[in-house]
Amino acid sequence: MERLEVKKLNHHFGFTEILRGINFTLDKGEVLSIVGPSGGGKTTLLHLCAGLLDVQEGSVTNTFKSSAFAFQEARLLPWKNVIDNISMSLLANGEKKSEALKKSQEIALRFGLEEDYFEKFPKDLSGGMKQRVSFARALVLKPSLLFLDEPFSALDIGLKKELQTVLIEMISKKELSILFITHDLMEAIRLSDEMLLLKADPGHIVKKFRFDLIQNQRDDKYVYGKSAEILQDEEIISTFELELK
Amino acid sequence: MKFALKILKDFPSYLWSGWGAVASILLFIALWDVGNQVYGDLVLPSPLETFKTLVLMLHDDAVIAEIETTLYRASMGFGFSLILGSALGLLAGFFATASMMSRPIVTILVGMPPIAWIVLAMIWFGMGDETVIFTVIVASFPIIFVGALQGTRTLDGELKEMAESFNFPWHMRFFDVYFPHIFSYVFPAWVSGLGMAWKIVIMAELLATSNGIGASLAVARSQLDTPTALSIVVIMIASLMFIEYIILEPIKREVELWRD
Ligand SMILES: Nc1ncnc2c1ncn2[C@@H]1O[C@H](COP(=O)(O)OP(=O)(O)O)[C@@H](O)[C@H]1O
Ligand SMILES: [Mg+2]
Numbered sequence: 001m002e003r004l005e006v007k008k009l010n011h012h013f014g015f016t017e018i019l020r021g022i023n024f025t026l027d028k029g030e031v032l033s034i035v036g037p038s039g040g041g042k043t044t045l046l047h048l049c050a051g052l053l054d055v056q057e058g059s060v061t062n063t064f065k066s067s068a069f070a071f072q073e074a075r076l077l078p079w080k081n082v083i084d085n086i087s088m089s090l091l092a093n094g095e096k097k098s099e100a101l102k103k104s105q106e107i108a109l110r111f112g113l114e115e116d117y118f119e120k121f122p123k124d125l126s127g128g129m130k131q132r133v134s135f136a137r138a139l140v141l142k143p144s145l146l147f148l149d150e151p152f153s154a155l156d157i158g159l160k161k162e163l164q165t166v167l168i169e170m171i172s173k174k175e176l177s178i179l180f181i182t183h184d185l186m187e188a189i190r191l192s193d194e195m196l197l198l199k200a201d202p203g204h205i206v207k208k209f210r211f212d213l214i215q216n217q218r219d220d221k222y223v224y225g226k227s228a229e230i231l232q233d234e235e236i237i238s239t240f241e242l243e244l245k
Numbered sequence: 246m247k248f249a250l251k252i253l254k255d256f257p258s259y260l261w262s263g264w265g266a267v268a269s270i271l272l273f274i275a276l277w278d279v280g281n282q283v284y285g286d287l288v289l290p291s292p293l294e295t296f297k298t299l300v301l302m303l304h305d306d307a308v309i310a311e312i313e314t315t316l317y318r319a320s321m322g323f324g325f326s327l328i329l330g331s332a333l334g335l336l337a338g339f340f341a342t343a344s345m346m347s348r349p350i351v352t353i354l355v356g357m358p359p360i361a362w363i364v365l366a367m368i369w370f371g372m373g374d375e376t377v378i379f380t381v382i383v384a385s386f387p388i389i390f391v392g393a394l395q396g397t398r399t400l401d402g403e404l405k406e407m408a409e410s411f412n413f414p415w416h417m418r419f420f421d422v423y424f425p426h427i428f429s430y431v432f433p434a435w436v437s438g439l440g441m442a443w444k445i446v447i448m449a450e451l452l453a454t455s456n457g458i459g460a461s462l463a464v465a466r467s468q469l470d471t472p473t474a475l476s477i478v479v480i481m482i483a484s485l486m487f488i489e490y491i492i493l494e495p496i497k498r499e500v501e502l503w504r505d
Contacts, residue, residue, distance in 0.1 A: 052410055069410035075403050079425040079503040088421065092413045121503040137411075147410075 002028040002064045002144055004049060004179065009058035011044055017202040018044050022058070024196060024205070028144065029174035031215070033192035034181050034205075037240055041203030042181040043072075043149055049179060050147045064145035064177065068138035072150045074130035076122040076137075082108060083118045086137045093141060107140045108133075111166065128159040135163060139170075148180045152187060164190060172216040185236075189226045190218055199239045207235045252499050259495050266490070290472040299476040308461070312480070315446055315457040318374060322381025323442040330386045330438070331431055334393025344394055354387040359445055360452075367453050377449040377457070384445040385438040392434020396427035429501060436493050443485050 009022040018041040026032045036042055047053040049060055050069055068089065076085045083104045090100035108118065111132045122130055131151060138146060152160045168191065170176045182188050188195045189211060197207040209230065213222060230236055274292050281291040290298075302308045337343040362383045366376040400423060408422045450459025458477055465474040 050410060052406060069407075071403070071407065071410075073403065075407040077404065077421060077425075079429075080421070088413075088417070089411045092408075092411045092417055123503065123505050 002177070003061075004064060004145065004177075005059075005061040006049065007059045007061075009045075009048065009055065009060065011041070011048060011053075011056055013044075019048075020202040020204045022203070022205060026145075026177060026179055028064075028177050030194065031171055031178040031180060031192040033188035033195045034179070034198050035185055035188045035195055036183065036198030036203065037200055038183055040198050040200035042183075042198060045198070045203065046147055046149050046179065046181050062145070064143075066141060066143045067145040067147060068141045068143035069147045070134050070138045070149070070151045072153060074122070074127075074134040076130055076133055078122050081119045081121055082113060082125070082133055085122070085133055086140055089137045089141050103140055104136070107136045111136045112162065128155050131155055131159075132163065135166075142175075144177060146176055146178045148178060148182075150182050150184075153182070153184070160187075167191065168215045172214055185230065186223055186227050189230070190223050191215060197235060197239055199235075206239065207233070248499060252495050255499070256495055259498065263490070287469070287471060290475055294472055295475045295479060298472040299479055302473070302476055302480075311456060311458055311461050315450060315459065318377045318450070318457065319381060319442050319446040321374075322378040322446065323385055323439055325378075326382050326386040326389050326438055326442070327435060330389030330434075331393045334390040334431075335397050335427065337390075338394045338397025344398060347390070347394065351387045351391055354383060357383075359384050359448065363449050363452050366449075372453050372455070374454075376453045377446060377459075380449040380453075381442045381445050385442040388438045388441060389431070389434045392430050392438075393427070396430030399430070400426055425503075429504065432497060432500060436489065436497070439488065439493075440485060443481070447481060 004026040006022055006024050009019060010017070011019040022045060024032065034042055034045065044053065048055055049062070050067065051060075051062070052069075077088065080088065083101060086104035086108060087095075087097075087100040090103060091097065095103075105118065109115075113129065113132055113136070117125070117129065122133075125133070131154070135151065152163065155163070164187075167176075167178070171178065171191070178191070180188065180191060193211060195209045195211070196205050197209075198204070199206045211218075211226065277289070277292050280289045286294070337347050359380060362380050363376070366379045366383075370376045370379060404422055405418075408418050413422065446457075447459040447462065450457035451463045452459075454460050458480065462474060462477045465471075465477065
């Protein structure tokens with residue numbers, strides 16, 4: 001069984017304690033979101049899980065066959081056009097060039113990047129277009145685990161919905177497991193099976209929520225309803241109070 | 246290879262875009278002719294006379310030999326700066342301490358007037374190739390060094406992390422992530438270094454040697470042979486413009502398409 005297991009994870013930057021006693025498990029086909037205020041250590045936690053930072057204390061066990069990362073910023077190579085940027089991830093995985101280009105073109109179309117975009121450089125793309133490329137680059141690998149670090153936070157509402165719809169489609173088919181970091185409660189409610197609340201200073205998990213309705217059946221009413229319900233919660237109020245100040 | 250083809254393919258349209266430059270050169274020559282009519286042949290020979298002298302000179306084997314001598318010195322000095330400056334600059338860029346330590350040295354190299362270097366080199370190496378080559382190196386090395394240094398210092402940590410997250414193998418990290426960025430700094434530095442080398446080689450020759458174009462310029466001056474002096478100036482400028490606009494600029498355009 002593929003899974004990601006985090007046990008008793010602590011992390012320090014210098015003398016500052018960033019994370020304390022983090023425990024959770026992400027099973028195959030699940031979407032786990034971690035919600036918390038900015039500066040709470042979410043990115044650090046994700047980097048630890050993805051192996052981009054070395055674990056200091058505790059353990060991270062990742063048995064997923066493959067994984068990919070989509071960052072908060074698109075992080076495209078400025079000197080590569082759209083298709084070449086997407087195919088980078090495939091090439092890094094040893095795919096043949098011709099095959100990689102073919103797959104990249106297919107997925108580009110699926111993410112709404114028409115053919116006249118294929119040869120464009122990142123400087124000629126809008127923020128939303130760049131983020132599509134970044135998603136395509138991650139998902140073209142068909143990873144079994146996807147790490148998402150607030151990838152929607154810089155997008156306008158329409159685009160946010162569009163990208164989320166593509167994800168939800170994949171999630172509902174149980175093709176994809178996701179570890180999803182966000183400070184947006186509604187986003188987490190829309191996408192996740194389980195939501196962990198990460199409180200800051202130092203980052204620790206204070207509460208878990210489960211959402212059982214399958215993602216492609218969650219409409220706005222469901223999301224608003226759940227949000228309203230959860231926003232009554234004492235822990236939520238005190239966790240996000242930092243941001244309201 | 247694909248790149249070379251693309252550069253060739255875009256070349257005609259690049260040349261076409263150069264009409265403005267040609268027009269301004271023609272205007273300059275016209276003003277030059279006016280200057281000739283006002284000040285007379287001794288002070289400023291006419292463009293026509295200058296170009297006639299130029300053609301005669303270019304058919305003279307002795308002159309060609311002088312040009313070759315100068316080319317040899319410039320390319321030795323520039324080649325040395327290119328290789329050493331790029332290599333050391335890249336290396337220093339990777340280490341914070343090294344880049345901090347190199348700063349004052351660069352300031353000294355850049356700040357010291359080339360004429361002072363020529364005097365020192367004449368004392369150290371006497372009158373000859375070494376003095377000229379040394380001066381060229383001292384003048385063009387820091388430009389290239391700084392370009393390479395900045396190229397590595399400004400590598401984007403976020404892109405490095407991205408490459409790591411997708412497990413880029415080392416050759417992809419180098420050729421797809423680091424190299425294009427560094428090159429976009431190093432290449433313009435090479436271009437300015439080359440321009441500097443070409444100016445300094447003439448100056449050093451004029452003061453410190455008995456052959457080369459620079460020395461010919463000194464001879465023309467002592468004999469008040471203004472047409473020859475001007476022809477030499479034309480050779481210097483024309484060769485620099487040829488290298489810069491016909492060779493380097495088209496490459497630069499292709500390489501930097503992705504930039505804003
Ligand atoms: N490399 C680092 N070195 C030192 N401190 C860091 C580093 N990365 C993040 N931090 C600090 O750790 C805290 C948590 O950051 P981060 O994980 O980015 O939070 P979030 O993603 O929730 O906004 C912040 O206070 C930040 O300043
Ligand atoms: Mg973050």
